[in-house]
Amino acid sequence: MKNFMDTALELRIKFENNEPLTEDEIKNFLEKSFLLKKLTSDFSDEPLFLVWRVIALSEIPHSNKLEYTQNIIRKILHKMGTAYGFILTGEADYLLPCYNAMLISALCKLGLPENEIVKNGISWIMEYQVFARNKVCNWRGTGIKKYGGCFKTVPCYIGLAKALKALINYNKYHRKNLIQNKIDIGIEYLLKHHLYKRLSNGEPITKHILDIAFPESYNLNIVELLDIVYSAGKINDERVNEAVDYLNSKRQKNGGWKTNYVYKSKGYVSFDARGQIGEWVTYLLEKILSKNK
Template identity: 30%
Template structure:
């Protein structure tokens, strides 16, 4: 890991990357003054304070009822950004955003998250519950300090109960939930639903994972191992998701090889079936030691995050964490 790359990641203009570089790449203690200073700066410099300044009084962004459908400016998407950036869970505006999405998007009976609201109850409409959204919201709410909340625990139970990891079956499960959207619940599990569910469960601290969470993580991990993450499981010579080889951040409901490998590294999983994916990450490093942003939602989000085609601190941080864990640096 070149000193110039590390110095670049530690620049103060991006406190989120600085904090994560110190804590998760350099393994510095959370109690160290430099780490605490970087964490505190997240709320005063850059994307997070800019985004919070655009927040409505009720905790939403834009038109409150378009919390999901206003891509990528509505409340759902901004909550994902706040979580990725490690916004302070104790901040009142952050808490308000979490409470807003729990009240209007979570489906009351089973605990999944819906992209639309019931006109009668003002909670998540059951027919709009989808797996990628549920995974994204559980991940975000855990990162933003709501893991103890009973509503989040119900959403975790929803993932453990309903998130599938089928690799092509003749007869999909029956029932109203599975009959709503072919893309989400058809013969083959939705890759994005599996990815976001795994991301959510991986965010639960190891000592807080129940037996059902551990079992579900194993299922979701094996699903991606069968696919070598990005290939067709039944023909490993073919790429199933070519877009996953173009790295970006933030990814919203999408994912890519880099995000998934970071999750595998955080889970401590080493498996020969990951070798090809790791090699792809290593080969995308340029001569200066950086990784470039290849996929971006800039101009669609309220706040720009880095620049497409330019060296990316977020991607470089993720890639270095992966290569460090797999001893490829």
Template identity: 30%
Template sequence: MVFSLIRLGYLEDERFQKAIGWIYAFQRTDDGVDKPPEGEVYMRYESCWGRHSCHMGVAQALKAVAAIPEEKRNGKIDEKIAELAEYFLKHRFYMKSHDPEKVAKPGWLRLGFPLMYQTDVLELLEIFAELRIKDPKLQDAIEIVSLKRNKEGLWKMQNSLNDGMLVPIEENGKPSKWLTLKALKILKFYAEL
């Protein structure tokens, strides 16, 4: 919601600033190393605020604060972006940080559009590219996206939410214009990494 409202021009709204403040104050990236934080906010949803930071929560928080135009960011937002980005670099987006050979989020390897509350390696790479973050730890995700290109040079829709939408956007299992456009832009940006 924060991402969408920023894109719709509500960044300066006083009520909306509270949502950004919430992300800064409460979004965890501790990765279960230390004792989880305590307090009412963290006790409400064990699955999101339990022993380990929620991958999806971190992804959506990064997507939201990355949407803030660079000239409108302050030091706090820049710090939060760096913290959230580092979390994903440590996980190579979809791996477990404590066991880097195990996949934590297998669904993130299936590309889709639109993703709504979900994400995948392509969307995360897009966010990192928009933030102009280049790091050797991204190579694995870049390779995953690159290898999904078919013989015609297109990317197939692998994860569709069309069942829950009024108007379907492309077709699962078929080449996707949206995914192809995103993948080509990202691969071009990271070509020299």
């Protein structure tokens, strides 16, 4: 591990430990962060840049106080907000469940659970997202059919997991029985797969599902999956144990974890360097695994 911790992570730890901080102290943590300097050093209004950058910023508490973050949010709401939720093209026919869900999660973390478009996206998930096999989705948008098998006989695991994550993040602010019931169904679907295994042969569901990386990208990975079940209060389910065992096998002698993959896309910034012990993934995994006893 490095001899110092980025102040953005220090702020995250204090935030999650409910430590009281003054506005001046928060400002100081934000201003001194090398990570935040990197995240705010460039800008593009291209949709994917906006997606990856807002996701990164949402992982840093109080980053919504930055004008840069507010500018990103305004661009997303203007360019991608629709009556159905968030769509990269802004056209309803091309809604993709994964991107709608990722933006909902990010904006909830950034203080916008009451935003009308966030609520539109949640309504879309509640009405159209399937959390089971052999279930017909009634959504008629053509984008789903054009870009992949989001709702075939076996629903896309990435889209399903990210939609579930969006419901969990939204439900922190709007606890409703219907949403909780949908979360419970989705969590059970993940647990049946032991988070990362195909039901047919026990092999990893996707190429990148066992990657150790942060923050979230299109490629659903084991860190994100564990965070989902942790957030849902299911980290002690016995079907999580194989994922925990896998991560423990990857733990380094000094107790940390190495980032072994960095997603490549304009606007995406890895919080940890590839091939090195990652302070962010190590903090997150230690927090999650400490509850799996």
